[in-house]
Every structure is written in C-alpha cells, then in structure tokens.
Amino acid sequence: RLETPTTHTLPVCWLSNVERGPSHFVGPSYTSTMFAAKHYSIVCLILSFIHYSAGLYFHIGETERKCFIEEVPEETLVVGNYKCQLFDPKTGGFMQSSPGIGMHVEIRDPEDKTILSKVYSSDGRFSFTSHSPGEHVICLYSNSSSWFSGSQLRVHLDIQVGEHAVDYGSVARKEKLTELQLRVRQLLDQVDQITKEQNYQRFREERFRQTSESTNSRVLWWSAGQTIILLLMGFWQMRHLKSFFEAKKLV
Template sequence: MKMSCFFGILTFITCVHFSFGLYFHIAETERKCFIEEVPDETTVIVNYKVELYDPKSGGFMPSSPGIGMHVEVRDSDDKIILSRVYSSEGRISFTSHTPGEHVICMYSNSTAWFSGSQLRVHLDIQVGEHAIDYANVAQKEKLTELQLRIRQLLDQVEQITKEQNYQRYREERFRQTSESTNSRVLWWSIAQTVVLLCMGFWQMRHLKSFFEAKKLV
C-alpha cells in the first residue's frame, strides 16, 4: 500500500501537462487552426465532437450524421501529414517525425448541410504519454497496479527526455538565428561605413576640382 502511494505521489510530481480540452464555435465557411509544439517521434491524439446550434432552444444539440469535419495537420516544415474528412465525432491520431510546431486545422466538410447555422466543436488534444490508454494496456498485457505505475513512470521519463531534446533543438535554432542576425547586422554596418567613406572621398575630390576650376586654391 505504501509502495503504491509512493508511486502515485511520484507520478503526480513528475507528471507534465501535455493535453488540453476546449470548445469553439465555427461558421460554415470558417477555418480554425491550433498550433501545438511537439517533440519528434511523439504520438498526438485529437478527440473532437461537433454540436449543431438549435435556434428553437437557443442551445446546441448533437449534429446530424451528414455533418463532418475536414481535419488537416501540417508539421514544422509545412508538409501535410494528415488530411481527410471525418464524421461529426471522432478520434484522430498521428505521430510527429520532426520536432517543432504542428498546425491542426478544422473546418466543415460542406457549406449547405446546416444552412448557415453555427457549430460548436469540443476539442481535446493529448500529447505524449497522455495519449496512451493505460487501462487498455494493463488489460492486454495483464499488468498489476505496481507494474502499470512503473510503465507510466518509464513513459513519462521518455517523454521528459524528448521534451529536453526538443528544448535543446529550439535553443540551437535560436542560437543559429541570433548568429545569422548578428552577422547580417555586422555586414550591413560595414557596407554602410564603406558607402559613407566612398561618398566622403568623392565629395572631397569634387570640391577640390571645383576649387581648382574657380582658381581658389
């Protein structure tokens, strides 16, 4: 019992928040996009549910079967890694192959099925070990509670390692950008100095020629 409590507390302390739930309203021609920073080789699961606005009750009700959502996912290199039409309620899963910002965009698959009404989309994005169904894992692999806790801790340590590698990647990219910017600023300053020296030299030559022509010197 004490060991179980210990692992529970340790799990709580080492737990990193990699999921969020929200809902948003979307019109029939509107497109909503979300940016999620994801390390490489990390599983991302997107759960969503669409509700249709009911003008009679002034609330939202489950949408009709014909209404679906077009989901598009782009990686940090702006490459499409997922693009397809899903039903009004579903679960989307993809694995990142490059670290960085992944853009998840959603929009309705038709502009006529709900006659301009508003949709409410419930969205839940889970990243890393939060995307793993440990209850299903325990049932399939027949793990005890202690073994399951250890499995969760190992997955969390792996995810933390990926996050640390991603932060190092971001720091390296930032350093490269800073060095490139500093180099450009330096060369721009040198170019400005050269131009000013050339202009000054030309003006001196021009004034000297002018004074000699006027026989002032």
Template sequence: MRHTGSGPNATHARQPETSGCAVAVGAVCDKMAATQWLRWLVLLRCGAALCAGLYFHIGETEKKCFIEEIPDETMVIGNYKTLMYDKQREDYLPSPQGLGMFVEVKDPEEKVVLSRQYASEGRFTFTSHIPGEHQICLHSNSTKLSLFASGMLRVHLDIQVGEHANDYEQIAAKDKLSELQLRVRQLIEQAEQIQKEQNYQRYREERFRGTSESTNQRVLWWSIVQTLILILTGIWQMRHLKSFFEAKKLV
C-alpha cells in the same frame, strides 16, 4: 486602604472593553470566513471552467487552426465533438448524421502528416517525425449539408500529446499488467517523454543560436558596408569640392 481593580465599579468599568473586543474579534472572524468562502467559490468556478474544456465556433466555410509544439516521434491524439446550433431551441444540440469534420495536420516543413475526413464526433491520431510547431486545422463539410447553411457549429476539442495520450486502463487490460507493472510502464514512458522534451528544447536552443549568430553576422557586415559607403561618400565630396574650387580659381 485603597483597593484598585476590585469592587462593583471596577467590574462595571471593564465590561464595555471586553464586549467591544468580542465584537471586534467576531467581526474579524466573520470577515475571514467570508474571504475563505469567496476563495472556495473562485476555486470551484475555475474548476468548472477547466472541466468544460476547450471549445470554439466555426461557420459554414470557416477553418480553425491550432499550433502545437511537438517533439519528434511523439504520438498525438485529438478528441472532438461537434454541436449544431438550433435556432428554435436557441441551444447547441448534437450534430445530425452526415455532418463531419475534415482534419489536416502539417509538420514544420509544411508537409501534410494527416489529411482525412471524420464523423461529427470521434478522434484523430498522428505521430510526429520532425520536432517543431505542427499546425492542426479543422473545418466542417458543411457544403454537403444544407441544414448547416448560414449556421454555427460548436466544436469541443481536447489534444493530448505524448504519454498523456495513452489509455493505461486499456493497456493494462490488454497486456494483463498488474498495478505495479502498470506504474513502472507509466514511469518509463514519462521518462522517455521527458527525454524527448529535453532533446526538443536542445534543438530549439541550437536553432535559436544559429539564428542569433546569423543575425549578428548580418549586422556586422551591414555596419562595415555603411562605413565603406560613408568613406566613399566623403572622398567623393572632397574631390568634388576640390574640382569646384579649382574651376572657380579659389585654390
């Protein structure tokens, strides 16, 4: 009688396959674990970059401008902090007293909404009255401070628009609101902000439609003008050739 799959020989023959599978599975698991760790590292790095916020460098007489699309009747708050470069320490340190930032804001019609000089650290606030692209410009009063001459200044800037600009903890403490009342107020302001955004998008759509219709009309009129020019040129050429042939007595 034959016994397949039993006996010491069969057992020893299967052992290498089992160990090979275990090694392969272990390698796959290690690779998956390494990939997972790599993803976590990337997420942590991105989170650290987001926590660092936006900053930029400006020179002594340099001006930096940012364009922000803002609906009408929307409050905007900008928080900033300036750091001066120290050549001895080769690092950015808090700015000294006397160094300030000049902030200027213009609406889409180039009208000045805000023009004021602030300290080296603080916030500026304004409310938009016209929907569209608002220009926010910052530059330092470096001409009044000789320490900043030919140096670089790092400016950390955080711009908050609409309901994101509200400090709800301060509002709750001031108006003595409960958690439920505060949440309801947040939802109401979020709904109002969404409505403003919708109105602004509708305004942009109407403006884009007007621009498209105007462009189409101009293209149509230009095509008509080109056609008339070609017709008049053809008539002139025919009359010129006819007079030429008549002068040469070919006709």
C-alpha cells in the same frame, strides 16, 4: 475564440463531505477534525474549478477554418478528441449534430508538409506521431455547409500529447499487466517524454543561437558596408570639391 461551458460539477469528495454534514465530527478532537475537514473541502473545491476549466469549445461557420499550433517534440504521439454540436434556432441552443456532418482534419508539420488530411464523422478521434520537432498546425473545418446553412457549429476539442495520449487501461488489458507493471510502464513513458522535451528545448536553444548569430553577423556586415559607403562618398565629395575649386581657380 475558446469558451468554457456554462455547467460544471463538483467532485465526489466535495459532495460526499457536504452530504455527511457536521454530525460525523464528534468527540474530543472535534476542533482538529473540523479544521482538517475544512481544508479537505477547500481542496476539493479547487479541484472542481480545475475540472470546470478543462472543457473547452469553439464555434465555426459554414466555410470557416480553425487552426491551432501545438509544439511537439520528435517522435511524440498526439491524440485529439472532438465532438460537434449544431445550433438549433428553435430552441436557441446546441443539439447533437446530424450524422451527415463531418469534420475535416488537416495537420501540417514544421516544414509545412501535410502529414494528415482526412474527413471524420461529427464525433471522432484523430492521432499522429511527429517525425520532426517544432510547431504543428492542426486545422479543423466542416466538410459540408448544406447541413447547417446560416448556423454555427460548436466543436468541443481535447488534445493530448505524449504519455497523456496513451490509454493505459487498454494497454493493461491487452498486455495483461499487473498494477505494478502498469505503473512502471507509465513511469518509463514519463521519463521518455521528459527526455524528448529536453531534446526539443535543446533543439530550440540551438536554433535560437543560430538565428542570433546570423542576425549579429548581418548587422555587423551591414554596419561595415554603411561605413565603407560613407567613406567612399566622403572621398568622392572631396575630389569633386577640389576639382570645382581648381576649375574656378580658387586654389
């Protein structure tokens, strides 16, 4: 079960607008300025709720395993960032986990083949590139139970797929790209990701069509088989009744 954290922060635009107050809205266009500022504040408030709902976490026990299904197109980068917190019974809250606690990450492709199985630290980052389109299963569980016996472990998880998984800041520093070149790179990656998504949807449509055709064919053959069986049973019953009547000399 995914839960949202109990704290959230307002964006800078909302805070700065609150701090400025109405003293800045003076002059002949006071009404229009106040109207624009009101809508500006509403937009910032909506953005604050979007930011609030982004942080998700879940709880796992000692031997419990949590798995997530991610639909990924072919040749797509997937990056996951996680952070573990250990429950403290003294304070009733969660604290930073011990360095001895690790997280085992296991990833299986649509053909149920393990493409990644590795133990990371309590705070880590894992990544993989899909080689076949479809549902990839991402499982996480602790590598040790002795560190939090009888307690729960809170795991914050963030999964990024496609161009969202690329750190363009490091790319710009590494390749010494200008702002325009970096923007062009981002647009090219977005176009490439859209193409992959379209190919994946085409793959899903083709697979669904094959499944539908196979199901329809099986239903047709099953109906034909039932009809043939009923005809044979009817023919056998008629022959049996005819033999019975002839034996009793009723006909």
